[in-house]
Amino acid sequence: MLAMNFRGPFRVRADRNRPYPEIKHPQDAIVRVTRSCICGSDLHLYHGLVPDTRVGMTFGHEFTGVVEELGSAVTNLKVGDHVMVPFNIACGACPFCQQQLFGNCHESNPQATAVAGIYGYSHTAGGYDGGQAEYVRVPYANVGPTIIPQGMDLDDAVLLTDVVPTGYQAAEMGGIQKGDTVVVFGAGPVGIMAAKCAWLFGAGRVIVIDHIDYRLEFVRNYAQCEAYNFKELGDVVVFLKKTTGWFGADVCIDAVGCDAAGDAFQSLVGRKLPLTGGSATALHWAINSVKKGGIVSIVGVYGPLDTLVPIGNVVNKGITIRANQASVKRLLPTLIDHVMSGRLNPKAIISHRLPLEEVAEGYHIFSAKRDNCIKPVLIPPHARA
């Protein structure tokens, strides 16, 4: 079958000779992919920042597809169902799944205890081949896959597998109270969605920080918020203090993660060498720009190594840090409702629809921010008719 094939940092290809996935467990399903996104998280793999990313793996954790085949113990789905598949692989039975911490399942990743299994996200996240392919194996199919409601656009559905829940949870973890000033670092798909969702929790003011003008322009319109280019601000923290009456924001959200720009030293030790869990520039700014007793919500992804953050300021300011992988399945009922009722319009962030065959171009355009790219979606041949 046709699938993305990782060959090394900055090198991927569309490979026609990948083996079809097989049922390996009674709760498995095989899904024929209809839409598959490239995510900012994939860029961390693409840039070589995630340990144990093996040559030959297929990436892709945001996909929709039609159920082709079912293991003997799958009871919640039938062949032919069109489903969206949350990026977390979750058993539904372990203590963490029972608490709806589906991003923290204990039975889906042998390689690391610190993260649950994620489709196509290196062996550090379980060693699963992902959805940038024609077909994909979906474990624990009773738990994750969710039937796409009638009338929902596929492009909306595919964004419900990660970007929308992640942006939403970023705002949720901010514990936003009505009237709060919320600062979102990063105007990528996740930051854009976090800014949009901050209003749903009653934010009084939403400010987005990035350094890519076309994205700032987009988020300003899409999320009706203020948006600033940190390259033009001088000291970002001083700017944010000043604009919040010198107190700091009530809530700061890190929607950037380990590829953050803006600080030469962080970039050197976090991205170039890399000796740390990533460049933590945005997180550093978040901690220093939030008010005393404020909340910092982190959805940006970092590697497993130690990361440089001003932890002393966290203590002295009495900051609460809340962070996690998004628990997609937990949030889907709420978010399906927001999409169906028109409160959220995820598909508007899709800037590129590419055939799966052009996966290498897709990665490059998204990574290098060419052609005003915000969110690329790959469409396999059989879904293009």
Place this chain on the structure above:
Amino acid sequence: MENRNKPEPDKAIEADNDRNIANSPKDHIPGWGIDANPENDPTYPMKNWNGADYQRFNYDKPTQQPIDVEVLHSIERPGVSRVFGTSTPPTGISGAIRRWAFKYSESTYLHWVPLVLADRVNVIEGYIDDLKHGIVPNPFAERGWQAEWKYNRKSLVKNVAIGVAIAGAAVLIMKQQNKKKKRYVM
């Protein structure tokens, strides 16, 4: 050798006492639980609060996926998780490095740094494997430079021109040096 100074792990763990509230000394502690407040839970609403973990850690595990490929597992868990991915099992030199890395916990640099090293070695193995299968890697296509040609032609052309100029200069210098050497020979 590795374990010389570490306590015997099993002796250090009193598993029966973990989350076994009946065995806890609570009845002998004045004021036990007096300030407990179920609302003091910063994980709301991310965590669906359904009782304390001490009631939850004996769960019915899903069936074990048959382990028919080599799966490295973190030493911070007793074995392989019930389900796992079967993509790209460890092979070659990178595989040997990965096996070694998995002797150390996720809490150590000895685990992660070798894994990063293995990833780089794996890239070279990938080139060799491609050639073995008659595939000549095409870095131009794999790096998506067709898109660069379409959307950022000027700077692509500039970068390629600089590359060619540097390569050209290097060739010239080498030629010069060869000439010098030849002169000495003569």
